[in-house]
Every structure is written in C-alpha cells, then in structure tokens.
Amino acid sequence: EKIRPILSGWMGHKNPFDFSIDYEPADGIDRFLCGTPPLLGLIALECGVDLILKAKVSRLRKKAVKLSNLFIELMESMCSEFDFKLASPFDENRRAGHVSFMHHSGFAVSRALASKGIVGDFRAPNIVRFGIAPMYTRFQDIYDAVNIIRETMQSDLWKNHENDISPYT
Numbered sequence: 001e002k003i004r005p006i007l008s009g010w011m012g013h014k015n016p017f018d019f020s021i022d023y024e025p026a027d028g029i030d031r032f033l034c035g036t037p038p039l040l041g042l043i044a045l046e047c048g049v050d051l052i053l054k055a056k057v058s059r060l061r062k063k064a065v066k067l068s069n070l071f072i073e074l075m076e077s078m079c080s081e082f083d084f085k086l087a088s089p090f091d092e093n094r095r096a097g098h099v100s101f102m103h104h105s106g107f108a109v110s111r112a113l114a115s116k117g118i119v120g121d122f123r124a125p126n127i128v129r130f131g132i133a134p135m136y137t138r139f140q141d142i143y144d145a146v147n148i149i150r151e152t153m154q155s156d157l158w159k160n161h162e163n164d165i166s167p168y169t
Contacts, residue, residue: 009034112158
C-alpha cells in the first residue's frame with residue numbers, strides 16, 4: 001500500500017468502471033495492473049489449462065521424468081566423447097522439466113544446435129539447457145535430439161560458432 005505504481009492504468013484503478021478523472025490505486029498487488037487483459041491470450045490459456053487438467057499433472061510429471069532420464073542416458077551413451085557433463089541433479093526427484101549439461105564451448109554448441117532445430121538455452125559460463133515438455137515431447141523426439149547433438153559434435157559444426165557473441169541464445 002505504500003508503493004504507488006510508476007505506470008498506472010485503468011485496470012489498476014480501485015474502481016475502474018467509475019471512469020473518474022482522478023486515479024485511485026486498487027488495493028494490494030492489483031494496483032500494478034496497467035491495461036486491458038489480452039483476451040485472445042486468455043482464451044488460448046483456457047484451452048491449455050483444460051488440456052493439462054485432462055492429461056493430469058501427475059501423469060505429466062511421470063512422463064517428464066522418463067523423458068529426462070532417457071535424455072541423460074542417451075547423452076551419456078552416445079555423446080560421452082564430446083565432454084558434456086551433467087549439470088542438473090541426477091536424482092530425478094530433484095530435477096524439474098529441463099536437463100542441463102556443462103560444455104567448455106556451451107554457447108557455440110547451443111548456437112550450432114539451434115541451427116539444426118534443437119533450441120535450448122545457454123547459461124553462462126558453460127551450461128547448455130534443454131527443456132522437456134511432456135505434453136508434446138515424444139520419446140522419439142528425445143532420440144532424434146540426441147542423434148542431432150551427436151552429429152553436430154562429430155561434424156564440428158559447433159566450432160563454426162566459437163566466435164559468436166550475442167546476449168541471446
């Protein structure tokens with residue numbers, strides 16, 4: 001209540017439909033709302049929530065664990081020669097919906113993989129992070145991704161990106 005929003009909007013007004021000339025901030029966090037909610041996005045969000053409820057979060061978690069375990073196993077068996085080191089917890093109970101590996105040229109690797117359609121994320125100084133989305137990631141997708149990672153490393157394609165500089169991955 002002590003902080004006034006720098007940017008105020010009608011959705012953050014205490015009584016937005018009074019259309020008063022003077023701005024009176026709403027109570028609590030609502031005072032920081034600025035404009036009209038994005039209706040098309042909210043409609044799409046409802047569909048996504050319905051899909052998640054139908055799929056059941058517990059089943060999605062089980063699939064995410066199986067997918068991430070498979071990813072780790074395949075990386076260890078197919079890409080061990082390329083100096084990847086697991087950065088995520090090996091214990092599946094301590095791991096969320098992503099798997100991270102350290103690599104001495106992590107940024108170059110992430111750029112090379114992106115050029116091949118494997119879009120992960122780079123975290124300085126040397127982490128390549130891969131998202132596992134159980135709603136739409138198939139087990140075959142994990143096999144395909146690791147095969148592409150292996151091919152990218154074998155072909156030295158990642159070395160073409162060693163001098164890339166960008167704040168984005």
